[in-house]
Amino acid sequence: MAQQQQPAYQNKFIYASLPRTHRGQPIVLGADPKGKNFLYANGNSVIIRNIENPAIADVYTEHSCAVNVAKYSPSGFYIASGDVSGKIRIWDTVNKEHILKSEYQPIGGPIKDIAWSADNQRIVVVGEGRERFGHVFMTETGTSVGEISGQSKPLNSSDFRPTRPFRIVTGSEDNTIGVFEGPPFKFKMTKQDHSRFVQAVRYSPDGKYFASAGFDGKVFLYDGTTADLIGEIGNPAHKGGVYAVAWKPDSTQLLTSSGDKTCRLWNVETRELITEFVMGTTVDDQQVSCLWQGNNLLTVSLSGNINYLNVDDPSKPLRVVKGHNKPITVLGLSDDRSTIYTGSHDGVVTNWNSGNGSNDRVGGTGHGNQMNGIAAWGDFVYTCGIDDSLRQINIEANTYTDYVVKLNCQPRGLAIFRNENIIALACVKELTLVQDTKKVFSLPIKYEASSITANSDTLDVAVGGDDQKLRIYSLNGTTLDPKIELDHLGAVTDCAYSPDNKYLVACDAHRKVVLYSVEEYKPAHNKEWGFHNARVNTVAWSPNSLLVASGSLDTTIIIWSVANPSKHTIIKNAHPQSQITRLVWLDNNTVISTGQDCNTKVWEVETI
Structure with missing residues (x-):
């Protein structure tokens, strides 16, 4: 053991x-x-x-x-x-x-x-x-x-x-x-x-x-x-x-809250209106609950937002608590690691300050439904979703821009070649390359892609498939050439190149996490990383390329050591009764996880 x-x-x-x-x-x-x-x-x-x-x-x-x-x-x-x-x-x-x-x-x-x-x-x-x-x-x-x-x-x-x-x-x-x-x-x-x-x-x-x-x-x-x-x-x-x-x-x-998108404050003795709080104009602004606790007047909007009413200035709440109330499907970090981005089943994107957890919802027109990929690149964050599009968030303005690239089929993930100014997308039936706002290449595929990762040193692209194969392609200008196929025992669910570009890690539905060295795409060690009890959904690298985190349907996160392959740390019931959907490392000792339970958790991990 x-x-x-x-x-x-x-x-x-x-x-x-x-x-x-x-x-x-x-x-x-x-x-x-x-x-x-x-x-x-x-x-x-x-x-x-x-x-x-x-x-x-x-x-x-x-x-x-x-x-x-x-x-x-x-x-x-x-x-x-x-x-x-x-x-x-x-x-x-x-x-x-x-x-x-x-x-x-x-x-x-x-x-x-x-x-x-x-x-x-x-x-x-x-x-x-x-x-x-x-x-x-x-x-x-x-x-x-x-x-x-x-x-x-x-x-x-x-x-x-x-x-x-x-x-x-x-x-x-x-x-x-x-x-x-x-x-x-x-x-x-x-x-x-x-x-x-x-x-x-x-x-x-x-x-x-x-x-x-x-x-x-x-x-x-x-x-x-x-x-x-x-x-x-x-x-x-x-x-x-x-x-x-x-x-x-x-x-x-x-205090009363109503589907007419207002809350009202009444004098009980006279039964007359004291103040009206107009909470917005959209269906999401319907008010479905309220609570008066001490000096805090709380209401809940249909969107799930929790509003702290300001009795002295009813025109705007003192505070609005935002986040997700649907399962989180994508997780990313800004380049400077100061901001965490989460996106959920309903297309809502939230940014979180990685220091104090304060958050805000990203504005503008997003996907409106499930998101399958997110990645930061300089001043922007790129997202793809099942509305078959690639979209762009302006980090400073905290809003979606009018950048939209329509895709031919549903995207399952995206990866960025920064120096080449190319975004690679793995879609259900094809691989697509986007440069600026144009699709510059597409390659039909006979399998269903699940995930994609890019290596900026070797210009390789790894794509996970539902046919139990991990495929490597080479970026050649603005085309992709098949390079090698690696066999797994289950559908490949996620893959990621290490930050130093020397390793590739992939996970699959057969409960395995497999580490490859990029030189020959051979297993990097003879230890089997197989301690999950169910499908592994996601893998992520620490910034120093020494640790891999994997998250599974079994509610568990496991931290694996590249230098000591026989050592690992198991975080049991990381999201109780909820599968782990995404992982990312904030620094070499901090892992962030998201779950089907709509929660985002920050973990401090000792170096193995």
């Missing part, structure tokens, strides 16, 4: 994913009673994010299917998270491992909202169960403390009155609000003031009122104890459906 050093790595940063959003569906943010963090879900993960510095994040990944909602207990010591299978997991916030306290299955379908009682002893969950739409139970034992019934369609929202006498309210797709008294909780009445789905019900922190919001654009205010209607807020509150409401901690104001 090869030697292994433990622990030879640490996770320095997580550049967390944004909330996963769906058009026409509200999402729920969770508030930390201690005021430090906030919560949301993306895929199987719960993201715990620092509210003052959103670059600090933690990810909980123990659910086996997609999570819809997570909420802190009033004590702040536990979080309850609910998923699409109807499971609730209650886990601790104190330990780094987030130890599981209990797991329950209160309903047989997606959970849409969770609320804790003020004494931390009871939880109500609502959603789309097969035999019932909600359940209220004891957090310690899971025993039922009443029945959530009386509404005929799935429940979207629920809340516990924070003061005694306890009440529960629920908002349903049958356009009604259910009111329950207890414990044990029994159905008391329905309120039928809304004419469309009720999307949010929330008690004021002092328990005096509760507010409801619906897709009819209306927001109603009710007495917290009797559930009598006090009146309508606004007339109506919004021009589009209202997705969420959030109370000011002193219960005097209410």
Whole structure:
């Protein structure tokens, strides 16, 4: 067995994913009673994010299917998270491992909202169960403390009155609000003031009122104890459906967020508008959630962006947290290594400051769908995507330029010959060379290309294929001549020349990473690099050409040593429950990884 050093790595940063959003569906943010963090879900993960510095994040990944909602207990010591299978997991916030306290299955379908009682002893969950739409139970034992019934369609929202006498309210797709008294909780009445789905019900922190919001654009205010209607807020509150409401901690104001791309702040006593926040003009600017925590007013746009509203200047947010909420498919670095570029399944490109993790979205017209290649070259970054085009980002302006080269088929990767001013692209059915903005050469191929890398010293191009071959071509002026074919035991998934141009590394679907010396394209050593348990997706070189990192479908990153081929470091569960999609080295001790989980992670690795 090869030697292994433990622990030879640490996770320095997580550049967390944004909330996963769906058009026409509200999402729920969770508030930390201690005021430090906030919560949301993306895929199987719960993201715990620092509210003052959103670059600090933690990810909980123990659910086996997609999570819809997570909420802190009033004590702040536990979080309850609910998923699409109807499971609730209650886990601790104190330990780094987030130890599981209990797991329950209160309903047989997606959970849409969770609320804790003020004494931390009871939880109500609502959603789309097969035999019932909600359940209220004891957090310690899971025993039922009443029945959530009386509404005929799935429940979207629920809340516990924070003061005694306890009440529960629920908002349903049958356009009604259910009111329950207890414990044990029994159905008391329905309120039928809304004419469309009720999307949010929330008690004021002092328990005096509760507010409801619906897709009819209306927001109603009710007495917290009797559930009598006090009146309508606004007339109506919004021009589009209202997705969420959030109370000011002193219960005097209410924040609403709407599909009409605005958020509004209301005076509860007069039920009149205080401020309107216009969040934009595109569909992506619809507001699908809001949270009021301390002095922070947070909203979530359909794009996934998290906005910090500025009450003193509603014209623009204090801060917008950007990133990805779809799987990341490309990863690159600017030439000076100061900026990391990530691109996702939906064509969004984000730049990250490699020092502090601050980020911004790249503007302009990009690919609009999945990206398969990215590479920096001087003042520009080049990208290719499944819209069959090569495009260019101006680094300084942080926007796509009008440079577009249309390709004949789907590109799978790109590589740059800087001195020759040539971009080489591996496409599904051909290899293409682009000079300036023109296609100067194309070579039809009988295999499907997966990846491409260029050697600026030898002017060789290596192309991975789905037919278990790695092919080397020579650049001859503006043409490519076949040179040699190297056999693998599985489809070649990625390949990369070392920065010193002396080695070529390739990985394949047969779980292998193979190192070749460029001189004769023979294996550089007789050690087999085969410690992955599944297809290897990506390989990357350290700047000094001494280490190779590989990332796999098995969620693992392995660091391999060129000088000591029998030594390696395994980073297990680098992206738990998520395959590794891309890797890049920031410096000789720092690896950056991206995953299907939409997160980007920065790892510090000891030299092997």
